[in-house]
Amino acid sequence: MQPSASPYEERLSAPRTWWLICALVGVAMALILLPFGTLPLLGGLVGGTAAAAVVASSYGSVRIRVVGGALIAGEAKIPVAALGDAEVLDPEEARAWRSHKADPRAFMLLRAYIPTAVRIPVTDPDDPTPYLYLSTREPRSLVTALETARATA
Structure with a gap:
């Protein structure tokens, strides 16, 4: 299939x-x-x-896609094999990760008008980015798509 x-x-x-x-x-x-x-x-x-x-x-034209074994979020493109397990962030936790818990080295694709987000650790040792923070209206669907892409890669 x-x-x-x-x-x-x-x-x-x-x-x-x-x-x-x-x-x-x-x-x-x-x-x-x-x-x-x-x-x-x-x-x-x-x-x-x-x-x-x-x-x-x-x-508002920025896109998040999972295509061909890669996550494309705005200007960033990273293979799903270089990503850890994604974490769904509720509005309160998302606010914490884009403020006091934020790491300045992280890739942040955030939109303040979208309350939910996903945090995805980067497991590639050569990449200095510790995690990706992606605002998304459908966090569970994004996590499912990442898991599916990782399983088929």
Whole structure:
């Protein structure tokens, strides 16, 4: 039986409230340009909304994937064979690991608007990174995908 090409994929998209904030940025830009007339007002509305939307979209475009025996989290790509057993972090424990328990050498892919996370020790002795901290909305699914990928690798 062949494992699926992509057993796990998640996009850490920005929350819906951020899109409302993008619209409010556009309204603010329109109000700033109101004294200059209708055309600059519309330009400020469209331009401000578009600029804020680009920023929100790019921040929320990071992905976490388990593909072909590797974990790809943002810019990092590491084989699952170099990873230890993943630990699901509830919101309280996730907050502790991204603050007072955090190691400055760790790879942290965190999004404050996602309360849950996974902590994965790096077992490769040549890698100075002690662990990966990954914010995820589906921590149990990510752990299952990592275990499946490790078993089939």
